[in-house]
Amino acid sequence: MEFSGGEITAKRSDPGGDLALQPAGTFARLTELVLIKAWFHGPSALGDLVSSPRCPSLLKLVSPFVTPLGWSISPSTRSLSFKWSCGILLNCSTPQLVSLELSDPYVPSSIQLGNMELLQRLATSFFLVYGPEGFPINHTILELLTRFRGIQDLTLNLAFPRVIGHDQYLMEDITIIPRISFLTLVVMNYGHAFGASLFHVLKKCTGLRSLSLHFEVILEVGS
Known part of the structure; x- marks a missing residue:
């Protein structure tokens, strides 16, 4: 099967069916x-x-x-x-x-x-702002950030739990952020204050030229 165009569109009308490509050929x-x-x-x-x-x-x-x-x-x-x-x-x-x-x-x-x-642009999964010490997903994000000395555009997702309670503040675990020019910060905070988290991230940024803040809309059940 030879394909000479730049785009493939495949639609499956039967949710339980299979869509298969031939085992040989090039695109x-x-x-x-x-x-x-x-x-x-x-x-x-x-x-x-x-x-x-x-x-x-x-x-x-x-x-x-x-x-x-x-x-x-x-x-x-x-x-x-x-x-x-x-x-x-x-x-x-x-x-x-x-x-x-x-x-x-x-x-x-x-x-x-x-x-x-x-690499010029990196977007990560969510970083939990309050939670148990050593939260695994947070650790994976920190490990990913340490792989790069400098990138142009970074997107970080900060997630707050619905109820903070006695959870620990985990932002101090972020000690290194690559040298970046543009930062997009996506915040899911359930109405909690996020200023301290924002300023902690900004303190770790060197050479930052642009900051974009986005807030995830959280719909309560029955609202």
Whole structure:
């Protein structure tokens, strides 16, 4: 199967049915691939699809709600976005990558990031502002941030619990933030004060030129 265009659209009308691609062939000019709520049979199924031999020109891959995942990304890929992808297993050695969005926790044993000297934009999963000491997801974000000395654009998500109670203040765990020019801060705070958290992040930023604040709308049941 040869594909000469730049876009593929595949729709499945039967929620319980399967949509399959032929096992051989190339998508020589495919530059962008979006997979939503896709299920792959076997850990290497998607890896075979987006590998360099089949998608040599792939520049952008977006995969929200995809499971299971296990593949190596084409070195030509410039943008990756993963959102709530269950069981992700990723080997990412993409020196041309400029944008990386990980809504899943960064776990080095399952998400192996190689050389990314050209990375300009990074978006992380949520950082819990108040919670138990050593909260695992917070640790994964801190480990991800330490991988980069400088990037142009960083998106951080700060999440407050609905009820703080006796939870510990965890922002002090953030001791290093890469050198950045643009910061997007997404706050989910249930009405709690967030000024101290904001200023803690700003104190860790060097060379910051622009700050963008976004607030997640939280709808209460019955409202």
